[in-house]
Amino acid sequence: DAKTTQPTSMDCAEGRAANLPCNHSTISGNEYVYWYRQIHSQGPQYIIHGLKNNETNEMASLIITEDRKSSTLILPHATLRDTAVYYCIVRVENTGKLIFGQGTTLQVKP
Amino acid sequence: KAGVTQTPRYLIKTRGQQVTLSCSPISGHRSVSWYQQTPGQGLQFLFEYFSETQRNKGNFPGRFSGRQFSNSRSEMNVSTLELGDSALYLCASSFPKNQNPDTQYFGPGTRLTVL
Numbered sequence: 001d002a003k004t005t006q007p008t009s010m011d012c013a014e015g016r017a018a019n020l021p022c023n024h025s026t027i028s029g030n031e032y033v034y035w036y037r038q039i040h041s042q043g044p045q046y047i048i049h050g051l052k053n054n055e056t057n058e059m060a061s062l063i064i065t066e067d068r069k070s071s072t073l074i075l076p077h078a079t080l081r082d083t084a085v086y087y088c089i090v091r092v093e094n095t096g097k098l099i100f101g102q103g104t105t106l107q108v109k110p
Numbered sequence: 111k112a113g114v115t116q117t118p119r120y121l122i123k124t125r126g127q128q129v130t131l132s133c134s135p136i137s138g139h140r141s142v143s144w145y146q147q148t149p150g151q152g153l154q155f156l157f158e159y160f161s162e163t164q165r166n167k168g169n170f171p172g173r174f175s176g177r178q179f180s181n182s183r184s185e186m187n188v189s190t191l192e193l194g195d196s197a198l199y200l201c202a203s204s205f206p207k208n209q210n211p212d213t214q215y216f217g218p219g220t221r222l223t224v225l
Contacts, residue, residue, distance in 0.1 A: 044153070046215060098202075
């Protein structure tokens, strides 16, 4: 599985958009980009995933560059409850093995 | 739909003992994966079961084992516990599909403390 690189930590003001970057320069053609978050020792929560097109759901948007070597998770209006560790994962289809990196600790401040 | 449930939520054991953790997947899900999370190593993949067969395994010693039952419920066992086995053990379930990767949904975890 491709390795991902994320900033260790980021701050965001409440109500503003949070843009979390992820580099995955060695991603293969059949590997998807997944985002999960973990709030203080709870189980990771699925956010969104994509292959090459941009994706949006009720939680977030995922922007994947055309060469697929990087992506950005966007939380459009961050709230204090979005404070968590965000993990960017690349994953080969139909395998249950997720390889987590260290993630980005997002601190949303009032 | 009920989420992934794990029992027990907290467990305290002593070195040398063994422990069994249980995971009930989301109804209809057939794949169950297990992860260990420690402050030093982060989240690490243990193994994955699908239709009662292990189909992926991480780099853990043989003291860590698992199984899956016909109703997709899964158990993992750790024998001869060591202090370093203290961790949050997470279970995730999914419903494998043919074309798109299946999304894994995690349970709340079992916090194991080894004294």
